[in-house]
Amino acid sequence: xxxxxxxxxxxxxxxxxxxxxxxxxxxxxxxxxxxxxxxxxxxxxxxxxxxxxxxxxxxxxxxxxxxxxxxxxxxxxxxxxxxxxxxxxxxxxxxxxxxxxxxxxxxxxxxxxxxxxxxxxxxxxxxxxxxxxxxxxxxxxxxxxxxxxxxxxxxxxxxxxxxxxxxxxxxx
Amino acid sequence: xxxxxxxxxxxxxxxxxxxxxxxxxxxxxxxxxxxxxxxxxxxxxxxxxxxxxxxxxxxxxxxxxxxxxxxxxxxxxxxxxxxxxxxxxxxxxxxxxxxxxxxxxxxxxxxxxxxxxxxxxxxxxxxxxxxxxxxxxxxxxxxxxxxxxxxxxxxxxxxxxxxxxxxxxxxxxxxxxxxxxxxxxxxxxxxxxxxxxxxxxxxxxxxxxxxxxxxxxxxxxxxxxxxxxxxxxxxxxxxxxxxxxxxxxxxxxxxxxxxxxxxxxxxxxxxxxxxx
Ligand SMILES: Cc1cc2nc3c(=O)[nH]c(=O)nc-3n(C[C@H](O)[C@H](O)[C@H](O)COP(=O)(O)OP(=O)(O)OC[C@H]3O[C@@H](n4cnc5c(N)ncnc54)[C@H](O)[C@@H]3O)c2cc1C
Ligand code: FES
Ligand code: FES
Numbered sequence: 001x002x003x004x005x006x007x008x009x010x011x012x013x014x015x016x017x018x019x020x021x022x023x024x025x026x027x028x029x030x031x032x033x034x035x036x037x038x039x040x041x042x043x044x045x046x047x048x049x050x051x052x053x054x055x056x057x058x059x060x061x062x063x064x065x066x067x068x069x070x071x072x073x074x075x076x077x078x079x080x081x082x083x084x085x086x087x088x089x090x091x092x093x094x095x096x097x098x099x100x101x102x103x104x105x106x107x108x109x110x111x112x113x114x115x116x117x118x119x120x121x122x123x124x125x126x127x128x129x130x131x132x133x134x135x136x137x138x139x140x141x142x143x144x145x146x147x148x149x150x151x152x153x154x155x156x157x158x159x160x161x162x163x164x165x166x167x168x169x170x171x172x
Numbered sequence: 173x174x175x176x177x178x179x180x181x182x183x184x185x186x187x188x189x190x191x192x193x194x195x196x197x198x199x200x201x202x203x204x205x206x207x208x209x210x211x212x213x214x215x216x217x218x219x220x221x222x223x224x225x226x227x228x229x230x231x232x233x234x235x236x237x238x239x240x241x242x243x244x245x246x247x248x249x250x251x252x253x254x255x256x257x258x259x260x261x262x263x264x265x266x267x268x269x270x271x272x273x274x275x276x277x278x279x280x281x282x283x284x285x286x287x288x289x290x291x292x293x294x295x296x297x298x299x300x301x302x303x304x305x306x307x308x309x310x311x312x313x314x315x316x317x318x319x320x321x322x323x324x325x326x327x328x329x330x331x332x333x334x335x336x337x338x339x340x341x342x343x344x345x346x347x348x349x350x351x352x353x354x355x356x357x358x359x360x361x362x363x364x365x366x367x368x369x370x371x372x373x374x375x376x377x378x379x380x381x382x383x384x385x386x387x388x389x390x391x392x393x394x395x396x397x398x399x400x401x402x403x404x405x406x407x408x409x410x411x412x413x414x415x416x417x418x419x420x421x422x423x424x425x426x427x428x429x430x431x432x433x434x435x436x437x438x439x440x441x442x443x444x445x446x447x448x
Contacts, residue, residue, distance in 0.1 A: 001175075001176075001177060018176045018177035018217065019176075041205070042202055042205065042267065042270070042271060045268065045270060048270055051273075054245075054273045055269060055270050055273060056270050056273050056274050057270045057271070057274075059205075060200075060201055060202055060205050060271075060274065061201055061274065062177070062198075062201070062217075062219075064177050064179075065179065065198075065201075065219055065221065067179075108269070108270070111269075112269070115269070120245070120248070120249050121248060121249070121264065122264055123261065123264040123265050142269060144268050144269070145267065145268025145269045145270045145271065146268075
């Protein structure tokens with residue numbers, strides 16, 4: 001089946017079996033292997049990409065469902081000699097050990113910071129009505145869709161908190 | 173039509189496809205893929221995620237209409253009356269943020285897991301499930317729509333188009349508490365939704381529902397009767413009143429007596445927090 005996927009600003013025309021997930025289309029059909037496959041069941045977040053700016057698990061959605069949608073992957077964020085702020089913060093804070101979960105963590109954090117700026121509440125936000133403060137605890141809560149088998153969580157949170165502070169986002 | 177995948181833009185087209193033979197409906201796919209190992213979806217797939225009229229929340233004098241493909245994120249970020257707070261809290265605990273951005277409310281109900289987080293809060297809101305075929309529409313109270321674990325009253329040609337909450341059930345304030353090994357990405361051991369309306373400190377309406385403690389989530393009508401007409405007092409909730417209404421199971425996550433006790437404690441806590 002013909003589908004045109006817009007990935008990182010470039011249109012890709014593909015002829016895919018309707019059962020191919022976005023994750024497999026990226027990795028096997030387009031050679032974009034930055035997005036990782038951990039569980040393939042929506043449980044680990046390693047495959048997180050942005051779909052029209054919002055984070056989703058690319059293993060849980062079919063490529064043919066996304067004709068015309070804008071998909072953003074880790075490949076678009078920065079390059080080895082020009083890291084984007086989150087990538088740079090993860091490197092400087094040791095926000096990983098093996099690094100397998102890292103692309104998913106960084107894509108998820110990218111969307112999470114945007115969600116917090118847009119005033120979206122999390123479960124632990126004190127009120128659903130007022131804008132939440134992005135405390136360290138809120139960061140941990142909001143990153144709960146991303147698991148790290150190496151348990152680098154404290155450093156992941158620290159890296160994200162550094163970017164939060166650099167962006168001047170509120171934290172009590 | 174023989175295509176394996178169809179993505180109509182209108183509900184009428186979707187209903188025509190469905191009337192035309194064996195077809196699987198796909199919305200957010202967060203349950204569909206978890207249930208089908210290796211993601212081999214046999215037969216035809218009807219993608220309803222791009223039908224604009226199925227998504228969004230409408231609040232008017234007659235109550236609240238939540239479109240079938242409204243996502244958990246849509247619900248959590250919407251401005252809704254305090255009675256819907258339980259539903260909004262549940263929305264922020266389904267899976268994780270990535271799941272909430274795709275998973276839909278009708279998908280949650282149609283999948284009919286005994287641990288579906290959407291069910292207890294919607295039971296406390298007297299929700300009706302609106303189903304449509306190409307020939308007409310019918311509405312079922314949620315407790316009649318859910319007929320057992322993973323079973324619903326939905327017939328083959330029907331699409332759930334919306335969930336309706338009547339205006340009378342939008343009074344008071346709601347709350348939701350869920351118990352699991354961790355808060356995210358696990359199946360609940362028990363979850364509780366409450367909705368209470370008070371006039372001068374006296375309970376006028378009380379709605380209490382418990383999920384994951386029986387084949388389907390249930391309202392605790394005996395307990396509700398004991399609460400109405402009294403000052404709101406969580407201590408009126410005895411373990412017995414809660415256990416009577418439930419048929420908890422033993423499984424790897426918890427045994428039955430633990431579930432019964434934990435549900436009673438969750439009901440007490442939810443009632444203590446509902447107006448706080
Ligand atoms: C990692 C993970 C964690 C999860 N955690 C939770 C959790 O904590 N709590 C919880 O309640 N759920 C959880 N879920 C389950 C799931 O995310 C929710 O139930 C979600 O709301 C399902 O919606 P969906 O749109 O993705 O459904 P789909 O997967 O698209 O569909 C589910 C079923 O409903 C049918 N269907 C969908 N829409 C309609 C319609 N409009 N009319 C008729 N039939 C329809 C489909 O044919 C299918 O059988 C989790 C799932 C995953 C993968
Ligand atoms: S690979 Fe998609 S969530 Fe684990
Ligand atoms: S760094 Fe190894 S899984 Fe996270």
